[in-house]
Amino acid sequence: MRNFNKVTIIGVGLMGGSIGLALKKRRMAGEVTGVFRRASTLKKALKHKAVDKASETIEGGVKDADLIILATPVHSIPGLARESLKYAKKGAIITDIGSTKKWIVDSVDKMFGRSKKVFFVGSHPMAGSEHAGVEYAKKDLFKNSPCIVTSTPKTDKKALDKVVKFWRELGLSVAVMSPSEHDRSVSLISHLPHLVAFSLAGAVPVKDLAYAAEGFKDTTRVAMSDPRLWTDIFLSNRKEIVKAGSCFEKYYKKIITAIAKGNYSEVVGLLEKAKTIREHIKK
């Protein structure tokens, strides 16, 4: 079913490219256009068949679009929303895939305040990998992934419904919440694990890596993610990350103190509680 005839993706990397591939596989759009800053990415994206058409300007890319997806690093999203707003046609919907929401949605809500013709709805499809670049894009990257769509008093309800439906048809499992609630939840479930993985990898002397087995590899896999992308995410959600960090530090301190004291039953109890939580999700 086509809810949007023309979909434009601004920023065609791992995420934007995977959305393009999934849209085409599911025939969810009449045409998928990509907007590129770099000619080299454009070439790769067309070769990878991630988009049908390519534009090197925002204006050219968004002017006929029914849905515009901003798939660039967090800090650039409000500016691109402003640019897209300039050229978008009446009734167009703009969404994004940024990993933090309050900073983005607050910024965009302000600038869209007077606009009646173009709507913004914040999204965060929670997939990805430690790889970056359209060459890693996969049509199934988002299948069965969670997706949070944000709602604020300024959000147009029809546009919200359409964006929710869009992600559902793309195979994601969607929840709607406020940007603040998103940032709190995601700081614990995504930002904190990345921070901890980077800290673990950073703490290990290279000479000891020879003995790294699956446990270390799994636990630190996301430390191979793009440092600039993640700094961007961390800084745009710093208050919640510091709070999430406190929860982690508290549990960690409890375990390591019990280990240092040699308190067997206390350590077992803390590990059992953690295991029970982790087993709520599969794999």
Place this chain on the structure above:
Amino acid sequence: MRNFNKVTIIGVGLMGGSIGLALKKRRMAGEVTGVFRRASTLKKALKHKAVDKASETIEGGVKDADLIILATPVHSIPGLARESLKYAKKGAIITDIGSTKKWIVDSVDKMFGRSKKVFFVGSHPMAGSEHAGVEYAKKDLFKNSPCIVTSTPKTDKKALDKVVKFWRELGLSVAVMSPSEHDRSVSLISHLPHLVAFSLAGAVPVKDLAYAAEGFKDTTRVAMSDPRLWTDIFLSNRKEIVKAGSCFEKYYKKIITAIAKGNYSEVVGLLEKAKTIREHIKK
């Protein structure tokens, strides 16, 4: 090539069972015997074809063995080494697969002091998974995994060579070092990641797990490991784990402080350094 005609595995769970399967696949032993405490495990192990023969007593299992592998939780290894020593034939070699080495090897070296006929060499094949039980045993669990074999002034050099050769033929990549050096290295590369994964899982409210994507799953996968097994490992290597914890805490504090201050270039620098370290190993 058969270096050991009869191999006996005491404790046939995930690890012991996988050794049995690998030995049989590679025809590295004339006969593989398992020693079981529980009849239910014995039944499962025979069904899984992890061993050729089964014994419910140490005496029956080890008396003709050329190589005895202690594949039980850390705390039980010195006691089982003492039991095995009683019944083992002249020239037999005993090794183990315990995740900490100094406590085990020190304990065993003391009791083997007067023995000229049976040799002990500590081993730590570094594979495994968050699953426990012989039903998860796989013949390829150890393929290309690192394995540390320990050497002390009391270690018999011929026995050491045979144990090193044994793990190499089983497909592992072997390094020889002192038990202390093992414990230091492994506290950073294995024990600490487990501790951190348990802490992460323990810190997250269950209601937020709905939004857990691959990053969270990878980073906390090992928090599904057996709590008793891991408490055992943590307590037997507590001094090194506390030291490894300090290294981790230092790096973590650096990143989170830079995030709180909003220092972009400092955060990028720390993440880049961590990524570079992680990229020394594949996957």
